[in-house]
Amino acid sequence: MDLSNYTPTPQSAFPPRLWFAQKHESLAAQVSIQRPVDRPAAPCVTLYLNEGGANFVFKFSPQDCQDPSMQLQGPVPLLRIRKNLSHVQGAEQQLQAFNEHFRPLFPPQHLIEHELVELDEGAVPALNASLKRYKRPSNRSGDVMAEDEKYGLLVTDMSPLPREARLVQLKPKWLAQSPTAPRDAKRCRTCALRAQRAARGVRTATDAQESCPLALVSENVEDRRQAAAAATQDKTLQVYIVRDALPLFKTLREKQQEFDARGVLDDVDDAATADVCKAMTLRDCTLFLHSGPLGIEARLGDLDMKQPEKLDKWRSVERSLIDEGWYGNAEPGDAWTEEKVCLLSRR
Numbered sequence: 001m002d003l004s005n006y007t008p009t010p011q012s013a014f015p016p017r018l019w020f021a022q023k024h025e026s027l028a029a030q031v032s033i034q035r036p037v038d039r040p041a042a043p044c045v046t047l048y049l050n051e052g053g054a055n056f057v058f059k060f061s062p063q064d065c066q067d068p069s070m071q072l073q074g075p076v077p078l079l080r081i082r083k084n085l086s087h088v089q090g091a092e093q094q095l096q097a098f099n100e101h102f103r104p105l106f107p108p109q110h111l112i113e114h115e116l117v118e119l120d121e122g123a124v125p126a127l128n129a130s131l132k133r134y135k136r137p138s139n140r141s142g143d144v145m146a147e148d149e150k151y152g153l154l155v156t157d158m159s160p161l162p163r164e165a166r167l168v169q170l171k172p173k174w175l176a177q178s179p180t181a182p183r184d185a186k187r188c189r190t191c192a193l194r195a196q197r198a199a200r201g202v203r204t205a206t207d208a209q210e211s212c213p214l215a216l217v218s219e220n221v222e223d224r225r226q227a228a229a230a231a232t233q234d235k236t237l238q239v240y241i242v243r244d245a246l247p248l249f250k251t252l253r254e255k256q257q258e259f260d261a262r263g264v265l266d267d268v269d270d271a272a273t274a275d276v277c278k279a280m281t282l283r284d285c286t287l288f289l290h291s292g293p294l295g296i297e298a299r300l301g302d303l304d305m306k307q308p309e310k311l312d313k314w315r316s317v318e319r320s321l322i323d324e325g326w327y328g329n330a331e332p333g334d335a336w337t338e339e340k341v342c343l344l345s346r347r
């Protein structure tokens with residue numbers, strides 16, 4: 001198809017077609033509504049893939065084109081753009097914190113790759129306009145991107161190919177007990193919080209897995225098998241979680257402990273707070289897993305640095321888990337249920 005006379009469609013067009021210019025020598029990657037004049041760029045239909053509490057994720061679908069200067073090279077990344085919410089950091093800060101604190105901790109093949117991309121005027125308004133056409137989570141349907149957002153991030157696309165098993169997303173959560181939990185605890189931090197929330201009728205996606213994170217790193221293979229079965233029905237991925245992902249989970253556990261050896265109950269100085277933020281980020285990241293033509297790919301993502309403003313929340317969660325007896329499975333009588341999931345109650 002000859003697209004050399006391609007002209008952009010108006011902002012209201014659905015789905016929006018944008019020009020994606022990959023990083024090229026000294027030029028940063030760029031997404032624009034007009035075809036760039038200084039570099040090759042591919043016209044791409046840009047589709048909403050999903051969103052979380054902090055970011056939107058879009059998928060580029062390159063348009064068939066014979067002109068080599070209008071084709072993309074290599075795997076096509078996803079486009080991640082922050083929501084216009086005050087607590088969400090900009091792409092430049094997200095990337096800087098990721099490069100400085102998290103990239104050095106893990107082998108590159110186990111990380112979602114991140115690269116800055118410039119967003120030209122017009123690109124975000126077109127994407128915002130397109131959001132109206134999608135079915136979105138009702139609690140997030142008011143969220144949008146800032147129309148003048150200058151940067152986004154390009155991230156490794158972990159979506160499965162058509163006819164492949166579904167993408168598995170697993171939050172490993174707290175792989176070691178909280179440093180300030182009682183010594184004779186019957187629940188780990190993740191299981192204690194799940195039990196507390198259940199008593200209030202609240203159930204997050206992680207809670208719904210009904211799995212104990214300690215089992216993922218247990219020396220007992222049967223514990224790891226149960227944890228893997230709670231994460232996915234895919235047998236190949238289960239084997240991967242039980243055996244191959246173990247070193248990655250162990251590194252994650254080691255770093256969670258290293259950055260937060262004392263817990264959050266005592267007053268901590270700025271340096272210790274910064275480390276707690278790193279530990280909490282590593283306790284809330286996501287492992288993306290899928291089996292593709294080259295085997296299983298497993299990459300950690302969602303390593304967005306937590307902010308010190310959350311320290312009071314973490315402190316009050318810890319206080320209540322201790323004081324109300326959730327760690328000891330000694331919660332108030334009317335809320336009491338026998339803990340059966342946590343590894344600490346099974347040993």
Ligand SMILES: O=P(O)(O)O[C@@H]1[C@@H](OP(=O)(O)O)[C@H](OP(=O)(O)O)[C@H](O)[C@H](OP(=O)(O)O)[C@H]1OP(=O)(O)O
Pocket residue numbers: 053171193204205206207280283284306310
């Ligand atoms: O409090 P937790 O351990 O349940 O973790 C929260 C997550 O809950 P979940 O993993 O689903 O149980 C929670 O995930 P969901 O929004 O429930 O998907 C968030 O990731 C939250 O972090 P933030 O407030 O968005 O920075 C997470 O909060 P923090 O890790 O910052 O405490």
Ligand SMILES: Nc1ncnc2c1ncn2[C@@H]1O[C@H](COP(=O)(O)OP(=O)(O)OP(=O)(O)O)[C@@H](O)[C@H]1O
Pocket residue numbers: 049050051052053054055056057078080112155156157158159167169288301302304
């Ligand atoms: N690299 C990826 N490959 C495939 N799908 C992805 C990728 N990154 C994100 N997604 C999809 O987009 C969703 C939202 O992305 P993401 O978790 O980055 O948003 P967030 O706002 O940072 O999340 P949170 O609510 O945890 O802060 C994910 O749950 C996942 O379904």
